[in-house]
Amino acid sequence: xxxxxxxxxxxxxxxxxxxxxxxxxxxxxxxxxxxxxxxxxxxxxxxxxxxxxxxxxxxxxxxxxxxxxxxxxxxxxxxxxxxxxxxxxxxxxxxxxxxxxxxxxxxxxxxxxxxxxxxxxxxxxxxxxxxxxxxxxxxxxxxxxxxxxxxxxxxxxxxxxxxxxxxxxxxxxxxxxxxxxxxxxxxxxxxxxxxxxxxxxxxxxxxxxxxxxxxxxxxxxxxxxxxxxxxxxxxxxxxxxxxxxxx
Numbered sequence: 001x002x003x004x005x006x007x008x009x010x011x012x013x014x015x016x017x018x019x020x021x022x023x024x025x026x027x028x029x030x031x032x033x034x035x036x037x038x039x040x041x042x043x044x045x046x047x048x049x050x051x052x053x054x055x056x057x058x059x060x061x062x063x064x065x066x067x068x069x070x071x072x073x074x075x076x077x078x079x080x081x082x083x084x085x086x087x088x089x090x091x092x093x094x095x096x097x098x099x100x101x102x103x104x105x106x107x108x109x110x111x112x113x114x115x116x117x118x119x120x121x122x123x124x125x126x127x128x129x130x131x132x133x134x135x136x137x138x139x140x141x142x143x144x145x146x147x148x149x150x151x152x153x154x155x156x157x158x159x160x161x162x163x164x165x166x167x168x169x170x171x172x173x174x175x176x177x178x179x180x181x182x183x184x185x186x187x188x189x190x191x192x193x194x195x196x197x198x199x200x201x202x203x204x205x206x207x208x209x210x211x212x213x214x215x216x217x218x219x220x221x222x223x224x225x226x227x228x229x230x231x232x233x234x235x236x237x238x239x240x241x242x243x244x245x246x247x
Contacts, residue, residue: 036062036168043173056174064166078148079141079156087125095151099123166192180222188214195245205245213237 040058043051083091092099102117110116120126148155172186192210214236221229 030067032064032066034062034064034066036060051175054176058172058174060168060170062168064164066165067163075158076154077156077158078153079144080138081144081152081155084152085135085138087127087130089123089125092151093123099151101125103129105129162194164192164194166190181220183219184217186214186216186218188212207243207245209239209241209243211239211241 038058038060041056042053043049043055043057049055081091083089089099089101100119101123103120104117106118107115108117142156142158144152144155146155146157168188168190170186170188172184174182174184176182190210190212193207195205195207214234216234217232219231223229
């Protein structure tokens, strides 16, 4: 038993993606949770209607919740550092003067029809210039989890597991008017949801949906020993709405 446990631990480590190991994160695990129920029988309402051998119903429901790795090596992103979230970009200025930022409220006319702005001392944005809405938005981004480049680009890695859901409903009612005339109606609804562009940033996620709905009617009448009339009508509708997770 001990050897078996050790082998499983090695298998999990060797099976992980190189970039996931490098970022110190856990390997995404494929999960498929599928469940549902069905019910059917004669329609019976005490003291109102007894559909035994005449009117029947059937209902089926299935739900699926599953997570799967994206099939790629995840996503590498650039996110603000803890200092940058407070307006402190002084670390960039230490790399070179090309990272100097300027005060947009200090714009002044310059010779030859140009304009110039004053540099922000030390590349540290004063607190009074920080917009509270922007400060709240920037904190929706995850923190860096890998070194990245010298100017802190590509400093975040996200395994990008795909979390998908689907729900399916179907209902049907059958009725026998007589031995020579039978009818049924069927309704179905299917809803599939998959978040896209996750990247570990809640504000960037948009959700794709697929909604399929349908109805079918069928009436069969035996007109004579050699003639049968079958009337059938069906209608199917499909929609593909999208929405932002942050809305």
